[in-house]
Amino acid sequence: MLENAEFWQWLVESRALAGLGLVFGLIVGSFLNVVIHRLPLGESLMFPASRCPACERPIRPWENIPVLGYLFLRGRCAGCGVHISLRYPVIESLVGLLFMAVVLRYGASPMTPVWCVFIAGLVAAAAIDFDHQIIPDGISLGGLVFGLIVVPLVHFWEGIALMDALTFSWLGAAVGGFLLWIVGFLHARLSVALGREFAHWPGEGEELPRPDSLDFWVWFPGLGFGDVKLLAMIGAFVGVIGTFETIFVGSLVGLIFGLVSVCSTRSMGATFGFGPALAMAAIVVVLSPTPLYLLLFR
Numbered sequence: 001m002l003e004n005a006e007f008w009q010w011l012v013e014s015r016a017l018a019g020l021g022l023v024f025g026l027i028v029g030s031f032l033n034v035v036i037h038r039l040p041l042g043e044s045l046m047f048p049a050s051r052c053p054a055c056e057r058p059i060r061p062w063e064n065i066p067v068l069g070y071l072f073l074r075g076r077c078a079g080c081g082v083h084i085s086l087r088y089p090v091i092e093s094l095v096g097l098l099f100m101a102v103v104l105r106y107g108a109s110p111m112t113p114v115w116c117v118f119i120a121g122l123v124a125a126a127a128i129d130f131d132h133q134i135i136p137d138g139i140s141l142g143g144l145v146f147g148l149i150v151v152p153l154v155h156f157w158e159g160i161a162l163m164d165a166l167t168f169s170w171l172g173a174a175v176g177g178f179l180l181w182i183v184g185f186l187h188a189r190l191s192v193a194l195g196r197e198f199a200h201w202p203g204e205g206e207e208l209p210r211p212d213s214l215d216f217w218v219w220f221p222g223l224g225f226g227d228v229k230l231l232a233m234i235g236a237f238v239g240v241i242g243t244f245e246t247i248f249v250g251s252l253v254g255l256i257f258g259l260v261s262v263c264s265t266r267s268m269g270a271t272f273g274f275g276p277a278l279a280m281a282a283i284v285v286v287l288s289p290t291p292l293y294l295l296l297f298r
């Protein structure tokens, strides 16, 4: 047992574990590229093997090595020379660095692999939301179920009383989901009461939702229900305080996204999801060396 503990201590102190985190993150990032591309299209994540979208040439194993494959190929398909999106090596490097940061922040703790799963889900959700303005339920609801079950068990394993561990995750998810839902719900009802018009809500030729329809409760102008489910998932991992920190940081990030979008497109009507901002904020909350609320309210 002692030898085992010494081994883990050596792994952490020698930074070997951080290196392992980096390599593992690069490989997971490579898989996330497939998830980000295929999941919103409803395609299988396993089959077929990756091909060049232009010439259908199968990607050879060594070309699939994260980042290095892209560098060897100089960003072009070996068959037809078409440009390979810079996004592939960027996502791979990003996840590699994030996993390394998790290891440096949490060491050889039981929560380290849990945070890696969480961050992988957030990166995929942010990229898919950015591309398609949707967050697949497989990520948000799948992550929520994982967070509600696995996070309390791991906290219990770490020595926290089971009721406290369950409360942390279940209350975090409830508060996260409720807060974003109530904002969307009240905004929708107030807008109707004040007679405000929206371009895409309700859709062309559609009636305003009535209280006896599900849409009345979950369909809001300007806020996707995907964001509600995403913040519930985040709450299950980071708890109530972490959820408030995520909303605070996410609002700042969303504001910056909004300003950049208004300046670069010179139009106020630019639409962008709140999802990527929330995902980024949750990653900041997880990796912050000091709990954020101590930095903000000390």
Ligand SMILES: [Zn+2]
Residues within 6 Å of the ligand: 052, 053, 054, 055, 056, 057, 077, 078, 079, 080, 081, 082
């Ligand atoms: Zn090609």
